[in-house]
Amino acid sequence: MPQLDSGGGGAGGGDDLGAPDELLAFQDEGEEQDDKSRDSAAGPERDLAELKSSLVNESEGAAGDAGVPGAGAGARGEAEALGREHTSQRLFPDKLPESLEDGLKAPECTSGMYKDTVYSAFNLLMHYPPPSGAGQHPQPQPPLHNKASQPSHGVPQLSPLYDHFSSPHPTPAPADISQKQVHRPLQTPDLSGFYSLTSGSMGQLPHTVSWFTHPPLMLGSGVPGHPAAIPHPAIVPSSGKQELQPYDRSLKAQADSKAEKEAKKPTIKKPLNAFMLYMKEMRAKVIAECTLKESAAINQILGRRWHALSREEQAKYYELARKERQLHMQLYPGWSARDNYGKKKRRSREKHQESNSDPGSPKKCRARFGLNQQTDWCGPCRRKKKCIRYLPGEGRCPSPVPSDDSALGCPRSPTPQDSPSYLLLPHLPTELLASPAEPAPTSPGLSATLSLSPQSDQQSTQVQQQESQRQAS
DNA sequence: TAGCCTTTGAAGGGT
DNA sequence: ACCCTTCAAAGGCTA
Structure with missing residues (x-):
C-alpha cells in the first residue's frame, strides 16, 4: 500500500491509526474495561489493540516500500x-x-x-x-x-x-x-x-x-470510449447527480473557458466515514423493521444502534472507512474536502448564531463545573467535543460526572430525557431509539453479544429499566 | 427544485 | 490542543 501520509507531509497524517476521535472513543472505552477486566487477557480491547496494531503494521510496512507519492518513489x-x-x-x-x-x-x-x-x-x-x-x-x-x-x-x-x-x-x-x-x-x-x-x-x-x-x-x-471509462461514484457532475462523465466531454471542457471549466468541474465526493458506511448498509434493514422512510428518523435509530455496536463490529467499519480514505487519497491526491465547501448551501444564519452561543460547549461546561479544561470530560457523554447533553432551549449543561464509568450511559444508551435529537423528533417510539444493547458492557463477553437485530420487548423493557435506574442514581 | 432534517466521523481552518 | 464548521448518505417533506 503506498504510503499516503508519511512524514512527507501528506494530508491525513496518522490515518493509519484512525482519526483522533476514533482513537478517542476506543481509548475511552478501553479505559472502561481496563478497570473491570484487566485480568481478562482475551477481551475485545485486546482484539482491538491487535487490530490497530495490525493496521499500523500493515500500513507502515507498505509505507516503507512505497514511499510518498511524488516524493521520490x-x-x-x-x-x-x-x-x-x-x-x-x-x-x-x-x-x-x-x-x-x-x-x-x-x-x-x-x-x-x-x-x-x-x-x-x-x-x-x-x-x-x-x-x-x-x-x-x-x-x-x-x-x-x-x-x-x-x-x-x-x-x-x-x-x-x-x-x-x-x-x-x-x-x-x-x-x-x-x-x-x-x-x-x-x-x-x-x-x-x-x-x-x-x-x-x-x-x-x-x-x-x-x-x-x-x-x-x-x-x-x-481511451475514449473505453468500456471501463466509468466515473468514480465519488465523482459527480457539479449538478450533484451521479452521472456518467463521457471522456469527450472532458476533452471539450479543456477547450472551454476557465469559468466554464469550473462550472463543469465534477464534484469529488468525500469518502464515507465509518458511520456512513454503517448507515448505508443498515438503512434498508431499519426501514424494513420499522417501516420508516424518513431518513432523519432512520438516522436517529442508526445512530443509537451504532453506539450499541461492539467495538469489534465498529472496528470493521472504521477499517473499511480507513481503506476508503486511503483509496480516495490515492485516486485524488490533490483533493481536499475543502473543495466541496460551499457546494451545499450553508445553514441558516440563525442556527449558526445559536450554535455559537451554545452554552453546552465542552469548554463552557467544564468551566461551569470547575472541571479541568485539559483533562476532564464534558458531562456524562464524556466527549471532548460538542456536549451532546446540552438541551437546546433549556440553557443548562449536564451535571459533571464522576470518573467512574459505571455512571455513564451517554451516548451508548441515551434516553429521551438526555437526547436533544429525541426532543426534535418526539414522535419516535422509545423502543426504536433505544439501543439494542445495554449499557457499557461490564465484561468482554457482554459486548460481544451486542446485536443489530431489534431487541425483544422484554429486552427493551430491561434496557429502559436499567436506564431509569441509572438516571435515578 | 433547492434546502432541511438527522446521525457520526473526517478534515481543515481558526483560536 | 482544542473548537467550530462543513460535508458525506438517505428520502420525505417544505417553501
Missing part, C-alpha cells in the same frame, strides 16, 4: 511494493475455499457484516481473477477466497480496490480528475475486469462497493 517502485504486499496478503486461488462459503453462511461470525453487505460484496468482487489484459472482460467466475487474507480476529480483510492497488499489474494512472492536480505519480491497477459484472448486480452493491469497483474517472487507460 517511482511508480515502478510502488508497483513493486504493491506487488510484494499483494504477494504477502493475497493470492488468487483457483477454487472457492470452504472458508468463503462458511463465511457467507455463518451469521454468528459475521454479524451480517460479511454476509450480504459491503464486505461480502467486496469479497465477491475482489476475488475475481485479475484481468489478463487491459480492456479485457473475463467471464464472471465464482468468487474466490483467500484464507490467508482473512485476519484471524475477524477484522475485515482488505477491500477489493485496496487489494487491487496491490496488484502486480498496474496500469497507467487515471486521467486527471480534479483538473487542478498536476501530477499523479501513483499507478492505478487495471480494474476493467470488474466490468464483467452486470449492471444489475452492480446496482445492488452498496456505495462503497460500487465506487471501489468502479475505476476512477477515465480509468480505462484514458
Whole structure:
C-alpha cells in the first residue's frame, strides 16, 4: 500500500491509526474495561489493540516500500511494493475455499457484516481473477477466497480496490480528475475486469462497493470510449447527480473557458466515514423493521444502534472507512474536502448564531463545573467535543460526572430525557431509539453479544429499566 | 427544485 | 490542543 501520509507531509497524517476521535472513543472505552477486566487477557480491547496494531503494521510496512507519492518513489517502485504486499496478503486461488462459503453462511461470525453487505460484496468482487489484459472482460467466475487474507480476529480483510492497488499489474494512472492536480505519480491497477459484472448486480452493491469497483474517472487507460471509462461514484457532475462523465466531454471542457471549466468541474465526493458506511448498509434493514422512510428518523435509530455496536463490529467499519480514505487519497491526491465547501448551501444564519452561543460547549461546561479544561470530560457523554447533553432551549449543561464509568450511559444508551435529537423528533417510539444493547458492557463477553437485530420487548423493557435506574442514581 | 432534517466521523481552518 | 464548521448518505417533506 503506498504510503499516503508519511512524514512527507501528506494530508491525513496518522490515518493509519484512525482519526483522533476514533482513537478517542476506543481509548475511552478501553479505559472502561481496563478497570473491570484487566485480568481478562482475551477481551475485545485486546482484539482491538491487535487490530490497530495490525493496521499500523500493515500500513507502515507498505509505507516503507512505497514511499510518498511524488516524493521520490517511482511508480515502478510502488508497483513493486504493491506487488510484494499483494504477494504477502493475497493470492488468487483457483477454487472457492470452504472458508468463503462458511463465511457467507455463518451469521454468528459475521454479524451480517460479511454476509450480504459491503464486505461480502467486496469479497465477491475482489476475488475475481485479475484481468489478463487491459480492456479485457473475463467471464464472471465464482468468487474466490483467500484464507490467508482473512485476519484471524475477524477484522475485515482488505477491500477489493485496496487489494487491487496491490496488484502486480498496474496500469497507467487515471486521467486527471480534479483538473487542478498536476501530477499523479501513483499507478492505478487495471480494474476493467470488474466490468464483467452486470449492471444489475452492480446496482445492488452498496456505495462503497460500487465506487471501489468502479475505476476512477477515465480509468480505462484514458481511451475514449473505453468500456471501463466509468466515473468514480465519488465523482459527480457539479449538478450533484451521479452521472456518467463521457471522456469527450472532458476533452471539450479543456477547450472551454476557465469559468466554464469550473462550472463543469465534477464534484469529488468525500469518502464515507465509518458511520456512513454503517448507515448505508443498515438503512434498508431499519426501514424494513420499522417501516420508516424518513431518513432523519432512520438516522436517529442508526445512530443509537451504532453506539450499541461492539467495538469489534465498529472496528470493521472504521477499517473499511480507513481503506476508503486511503483509496480516495490515492485516486485524488490533490483533493481536499475543502473543495466541496460551499457546494451545499450553508445553514441558516440563525442556527449558526445559536450554535455559537451554545452554552453546552465542552469548554463552557467544564468551566461551569470547575472541571479541568485539559483533562476532564464534558458531562456524562464524556466527549471532548460538542456536549451532546446540552438541551437546546433549556440553557443548562449536564451535571459533571464522576470518573467512574459505571455512571455513564451517554451516548451508548441515551434516553429521551438526555437526547436533544429525541426532543426534535418526539414522535419516535422509545423502543426504536433505544439501543439494542445495554449499557457499557461490564465484561468482554457482554459486548460481544451486542446485536443489530431489534431487541425483544422484554429486552427493551430491561434496557429502559436499567436506564431509569441509572438516571435515578 | 433547492434546502432541511438527522446521525457520526473526517478534515481543515481558526483560536 | 482544542473548537467550530462543513460535508458525506438517505428520502420525505417544505417553501
